[in-house]
């Protein structure tokens with residue numbers, strides 16, 4: 112980091128937020144909370160230190176109401192009690208702010224001031240700035256509805272750079288009825304150290320910037336966890352290049368030209384984008400030569416008696432979702448009739464770990480051995496775009512494979528068996544829609560919670576989310592259990608009854624040993 116006397120960037124310096132988009136709130140008298148503190152000359156902690164009830168709830172005391180009067184220490188935003196900092200030119204990351212004194216852990220460093228604008232306006236401005244060629248982004252998140260834009264007007268906090276392993280953090284404080292964002296030291300920061308915080312969710316769909324923080328845990332991009340970033344980057348639709356990350360302009364903050372995306376960085380350490388071969392067979396480049404079995408292998412369900420005398424009988428418990436209609440049953444061994452269940456490709460919304468088909472696949476004995484069984488089986492799969500592994504984020508929406516339920520039912524003789532599977536599929540779809548709807552409702556709260564490490568997800572929402580997740584897991588499980596049970600325990604159509612279907616000239620269903 113070099114300290115140069117280069118012309119400072121131009122912006123309008125302000126020491127408190129600018130409200131042009133809406134009026135500044137006026138604190139009502141009934142909303143003023145008065146703490147219990149009383150100034151005691153012998154106790155330096157007495158005037159509104161860390162035992163002050165207002166301080167403990169991230170609320171500043173209101174002048175004229177606090178009994179400690181001028182001694183009140185809980186008016187740091189109002190009195191601009193900042194740490195000493197100075198501006199420097201960094202290598203590759205533009206301007207940055209360094210500590211111009213030793214800063215203690217927990218200390219208020221500076222307020223992030225700018226124009227208070229709506230979230231929608233933030234998104235609009237962010238895109239406009241990109242169009243204008245502004246590559247440095249200064250918009251940060253204030254709450255679920257509003258943001259602070261320090262692009263044109265701001266405090267010196269606008270120069271604090273991002274780090275994936277930062278020495279500062281943002282915290283929200285209630286000051287005279289308004290929420291304000293402060294930068295606080297997470298640890299002791301020695302004189303001369305560059306200040307940084309994690310931009311976390313601060314990305315509104317504008318320019319993507321490669322992170323140069325140098326931390327071992329670097330997530331590769333600025334704002335990689337943001338709502339805007341995830342919406343813009345993680346939509347994967349087959350055959351639609353608009354949604355391909357390759358087409359998103361990417362800036363290195365060191366240079367001005369957008370470059371094509373660096374796939375290695377996108378994937379983080381150890382990850383790599385799978386290569387498409389001529390046959391569209393997906394290869395796992397971490398272990399060249401092996402198929403990426405978790406994501407692309409067919410699910411193979413064998414009759415239980417196919418290769419083992421030990422599995423002579425098996426009791427399947429009734430499915431709770433449909434327990435009134437389907438009674439428990441004992442499965443008798445049948446002749447071996449290997450069956451490859453075909454996956455159809457379908458876009459679906461995915462939250463957290465809902466890959467129960469993968470779990471199931473891994474739990475089916477012999478399944479792994481069959482995954483590369485024949486080329487024709489591999490080719491029976493519709494090729495899908497690989498989902499790159501990226502650290503520290505969960506994909507919102509990905510293209511994934513689904514079982515082709517009507518196809519499975521086609522193979523079953525018993526109409527009761529089909530009904531059970533179709534019923535379970537319907538329950539599963541309902542559970543999926545419910546969790547999708549709920550996710551949109553809960554997402555702002557989750558983001559606020561994750562961003563500020565504050566407890567802003569309401570208990571009732573969290574409970575609803577947990578309940579919906581459990582329903583979804585259960586519905587997934589019930590569907591797969593119903594498929595296994597019915598394939599294993601009810602007769603399948605004979606080879607002669609089923610005209611072999613072909614796809615790409617290849618059979619995907621083979622009956623008979």
Ligand SMILES: C[S@@+](CC[C@H](N)C(=O)[O-])C[C@H]1O[C@@H](n2cnc3c(N)ncnc32)[C@H](O)[C@@H]1O
Pocket residue numbers: 120203204205206207246247248249269270271272273274320321322323324333364
């Ligand atoms: C809030 S500004 C920080 C001050 C900025 N460096 C400047 O010169 O005005 C955020 C911008 O700084 C750059 N930046 C901040 N942290 C960075 C990092 N870790 N790696 C690369 N660029 C960074 C990016 O261009 C980002 O959009």
